[in-house]
Amino acid sequence: MIEQIPQILVLLGLIVSAVLTFHFKDLLAATLAAGLFSFLISLEFYILQAPDVAISQAAIGAGLTTAIFIIAIRATKRFEGEGS
Amino acid sequence: MRMSKIVRTAADILYPAILIFGLYIVAHGHLTPGGGFQGGAVIATGGALVIVAYNYKEVTGWLKKNVLTGQEVSGLVGFIGVGLLALAFGQVFFFNYLVGSGSIFGMPVPYGINPGELNTAGIVPLMNFAVGIEVWGGLTVVILYMLSGLEKEGC
Numbered sequence: 474m475i476e477q478i479p480q481i482l483v484l485l486g487l488i489v490s491a492v493l494t495f496h497f498k499d500l501l502a503a504t505l506a507a508g509l510f511s512f513l514i515s516l517e518f519y520i521l522q523a524p525d526v527a528i529s530q531a532a533i534g535a536g537l538t539t540a541i542f543i544i545a546i547r548a549t550k551r552f553e554g555e556g557s
Numbered sequence: 558m559r560m561s562k563i564v565r566t567a568a569d570i571l572y573p574a575i576l577i578f579g580l581y582i583v584a585h586g587h588l589t590p591g592g593g594f595q596g597g598a599v600i601a602t603g604g605a606l607v608i609v610a611y612n613y614k615e616v617t618g619w620l621k622k623n624v625l626t627g628q629e630v631s632g633l634v635g636f637i638g639v640g641l642l643a644l645a646f647g648q649v650f651f652f653n654y655l656v657g658s659g660s661i662f663g664m665p666v667p668y669g670i671n672p673g674e675l676n677t678a679g680i681v682p683l684m685n686f687a688v689g690i691e692v693w694g695g696l697t698v699v700i701l702y703m704l705s706g707l708e709k710e711g712c
Contacts (some may be wrong), residue, residue: 518616525590525592527594528582528591528595532595532598532602536606537700538599540605540606540700541703544609544703
């Protein structure tokens with residue numbers, strides 16, 4: 474039971490970051506929450522002894538996808554429901 | 558649009574470290590977790606850091622689209638070429654002709670508990686290098702084309 478505590482904490486953090494991604498109207502904050510979700514799921518992959526998948530998830534999910542979203546937000550509006 | 562001096566200095570300091578770490582993951586792909594794709598994705602993350610921190614004109618002075626596309630093409634051609642070279646030795650496609658030959662990456666694997674001999678595994682590290690170069694170019698040029706569309710909008 475004691476060795477499952479970090480796993481439970483990571484899963485709770487996953488749920489919280491997913492709800493925050495849905496909840497934020499500031500799209501930059503929502504992108505950072507999605508990046509936190511990717512980082513936590515890579516930590517979960519590492520706990521489940523798949524370090525190969527964890528490296529891919531940390532590089533692509535937390536790094537490249539967040540960068541692409543930030544560039545897209547720079548080109549459009551920052552807040553949801555703004556304009557048009 | 559450039560970011561602040563703090564972000565730019567941090568990107569300058571972190572970029573060589575990320576580059577070396579990604580090349581380490583590529584080079585040790587046959588011993589430790591990771592490999593060509595993971596190492597190339599880590600290097601592309603460093604490129605994305607520099608691209609987000611600086612503006613488009615400065616970045617295209619360092620990371621050229623032609624060089625990155627050429628990396629992608631040469632990585633794919635190298636991967637297939639390493640596989641096709643086995644036909645020249647009279648073997649089947651992707652036959653591991655370097656293992657146990659005593660040349661580069663051709664040492665026999667030591668027995669017992671050891672920290673891992675880098676100079677083993679035959680053509681597997683060569684294919685890891687090819688995939689690493691290809692993913693490096695491909696994933697960086699995706700971010701670069703996103704930013705070029707941004708510059709056309711003028712914001």
